[in-house]
Amino acid sequence: MEATDIGLWGVPLAMLGGAIRVSTPFIFVSLGEAITERSGRINLGLEGTLVFGAMSAYAVAVMTGSPWLGLLAASVAGLCFGLFHGWICKFPKVNDIAIGIALMLFGTGLAFFFGKPFIQPSAPDLPAIPFGAWSDIPQVQAALNVNVLFLIGAALAVFLWWAFRNTRIGLIVRVVGDSADAALAMGLNPSTVRLLATGVGGALAGIGGAYLSLYYPGSWTERISSGQGLMAVALVIFARWNPLGCFAAALLFGGAGALGPALQSVGVTQGYYLFYAAPYILTLIIMIATSSPNRTLAGAPGELSITK
């Protein structure tokens, strides 16, 4: 197909496409982390879960030929990682942040170990829906080629936002995350609720990993994640533990991340690599602008070990 020159319009268009494409793993990991943190625990191990999810999804997809089975494998692997984290944290005097860092290294290490044979073969991709088919312009088509996981992630964000207010389970997670005393007085067991919330969070992170290896970039390499799991954890704080905020923040991150490649594609040859740092600079600016020396973080669950 012949590339049509659409000039500078290419930049916002590429950013939109990039936002949709790059943001999906952020959406899943940050929604998973939002569930975990709302229950009063931090799981920093999601980076490891993400990488392991990417590896297991790719491996299963290669072996079975079905990307959906790969996705399932990734979420089960993520669930196991989450439950493992939650189970260790049930013991007294265990620090969830330290366990998270250990599991992050454990997850990536394990993924590299099992993933070695899968660097070469190619796996089938997860399907995308061409919302840009109405247009003749290939850039538009490329930008609007939306993967189903992005749509599921968007729906999940809305669902979680609704569920935190309107379902029994949502309220229970918030109660446990905000006041273990109150939860105990209601006859809830905070450890169990947190165990399950961490498990679900891990499963979502695993799905985020499957997207990485099965759609974009779409292959299994050891440098597949480059810290996206960790950034997603930061996103949750930045989004103030609100699922809709997580979605918006993930999009913003994705868009900023696409700025560098977009500039490069329209022929900016100098300094575009500086824009590769845009997501990190953006995070710093927003964190500083929204911080306050006099206030604690608004909306932070009261039981989190960082806010206690």
Place this chain on the structure above:
Amino acid sequence: MSGTHRRAIGVETIGMTMRFGAFTALDDVSIKVPAGSFHALLGENGAGKSTLVKCMMGFYHPTSGDMLVDGHEVAIASPRDASALGLGMVYQHFTLVPSLTGAENLVISREKVPGIIDWRKERAALAAFMGRMPFKLPLDVKVAELAAGEKQKLEIVKQLYLGRNFLVLDEPTSVLTPGEAQDVLGLMRGMTKAGDLTVLMISHKFHEVTAFADDITVLRKGRLTGTGKVSDLSHKEMAAMMIGDQPIAALDSRAAPKPDAEIVLKVKALKAPDRTGLKSINIADLGVRSGEIVGIAGISGNGQKEFLEVLAGQRAHNTGEVWVRGMPYTATRAEARELNVRLIPEEPLKNACAPKMTVAENIAFRTFDVDGNGKPVSWISAGAIKSFSARLVQQFKVKTASLSSPIASLSGGNVQRAVLARELTGEVDLLIVSNPCFGLDFSAVAEIRARIMKARNAGAAVLLMSEDLDELLELSDRILVMSDGALVYETPIAEASVQTIGEHMAGHH
């Protein structure tokens, strides 16, 4: 649930005994609370009141003893069993979930919550339920944003919403204004009279007990020391049952005030953000003279805490000035030492101590780095810290296992005594005090108040912030009322009326 008809139940304990290892917290206590009565449980801190109610509510499993509900013996193994029998408790600390709204708190605490909550239906039911309460509460606001008084009301409302027939109230009015206390206890009283509810109230306030309760039971050191009808007992008799024959520190008589004494503390046009960052406190003009106690009354959450934090150097202010003895004061260590400013903040363990450091170290915080002449020392002498602290511990009767125990291991009263020892030793020109007696027992309260009065008579200017109006009326020379971040009312003690002060506290002027 809210719609069903309530019926009061009677509760009895027989020979309740609770031992923690070798320590007997509760020794053969039998109390009887007949259905539809309002019973007060009196006793000092550590007398076993909370142990008793925790045994009744299933938090503790008593070593021996039985419990009867409506004359039938019951086994209560957990709080869940207690609530199934219709027994509920309102704690001194809040059990509401701060980030949930009032409505969410009420609904989620119910025994059966539907998987998906139909908020339209729930709101209508809640509105109908709240219509039967004698006060209004905002249910759509996060609990964290409610004032302490509102939270306490919501705690009680929650128990009523859950359909309890027997309610234990643990010092329910400690955070309420006199008017609010009247409201809440009046509601409880009305419901017991109507036979809907039985109430067991732990209280320190005799006037509330006299006004609302039918009967009292008094505990001392884990034993039952008295019981009777409120109408037959005077405050003096109740106090005697509570404290036995131990001596109570008497207040020094008030030295005559000197209206032209030096103004030690002066605050002008002070503005500072409050903890939400949305509102600000605004102190237009305040002066405290040497030899007087200026009391600041107010419901918690009206900016007293922030004001204290500014004076203590814990919070930055935007504009305005603070002077102490004519010098600008920014609460640095050097200034506090130079101007003899001393501070007794509320929750002393959190705000005035390093909890894991030893008693001796905590007591020496103001003096450990200077020698006898006030010159800085380069080598800190552990021996000097020990002997200094030993002297103060004895002088202020701090009960501690040893000088090298962490201060967090002391009881609340003894932590406060240790802080008083540190703050009131040496010259004191300005003393800033906040809720000094919160949660302390009778004899500790009397002693602490006596010490504050003594400091005043010795010429200190005292700024006393308290949520306990009785305390302010007892100690202050002048009372100011803080409401919504500003000082809104001032009265000399001779003309102070609880009624007027209460109205200003509630912001009705």
